[in-house]
Structure formats: C-alpha cells, structure tokens
Amino acid sequence: MMKIVKSHLETIEGVATYPMISxxxxxxxxxxxxxxxxxxxxxxxxxxxEMPLDDQQPKPFDQ
Structure with missing residues (x-):
C-alpha cells in the first residue's frame, strides 16, 4: 500500500513544498x-x- 502511495507522490511535481507550506x-x-x-x-x-458568568445582556460594540 505504501509503495503505491509513494509512487503516486513521486509523480507530483513540487510535492516537497506542501509540507514546508503547512x-x-x-x-x-x-x-x-x-x-x-x-x-x-x-x-x-x-x-x-467573566463573560460566561455574566447574566446581563451583551454590550453593543462602540460605534
């Protein structure tokens, strides 16, 4: 199974850049x-x- 995956990955050009990007x-x-x-x-x-313990209405954003 790993041989199949490895052979497919080797056919992708630039496949080594994906781990570096991630x-x-x-x-x-x-x-x-x-x-x-x-x-x-x-x-x-x-x-x-303190937000989860607050029973008041949420404050509106300043405009």
Whole structure:
C-alpha cells in the first residue's frame, strides 16, 4: 500500500513544498496567537473571562 502511495507522490511535481507550506502556516498562526495573547490588555482578558458568568445582556460594540 505504501509503495503505491509513494509512487503516486513521486509523480507530483513540487510535492516537497506542501509540507514546508503547512509548517510555515502552523508557525505563523501560533506566532500571531502568541503576539495577541502577550499584547492584549488585562482588562480585556478579565472581561472575556467573566463573560460566561455574566447574566446581563451583551454590550453593543462602540460605534
């Protein structure tokens, strides 16, 4: 079974770039997520943390 898959993958031109692209997307996503976590204000984190326990109506976005 693996011989069949390997032989088909070898026929695809540039197949080695797909794992590199997926690895790049992975690191970019988690890098941006880490940046967001480190730069978000403590008040915003506290507000989001308390959202499930809040019985009030949701606040409208500032316009």
């Amino acid at each position: 690895l790049l997307i992975f690191f970019v996503f988690f890098g941006l997520l880490l940046w967001w976590v480190l730069t978000t204000s403590k008040e915003r984190i506290k507000e989001m943390k």
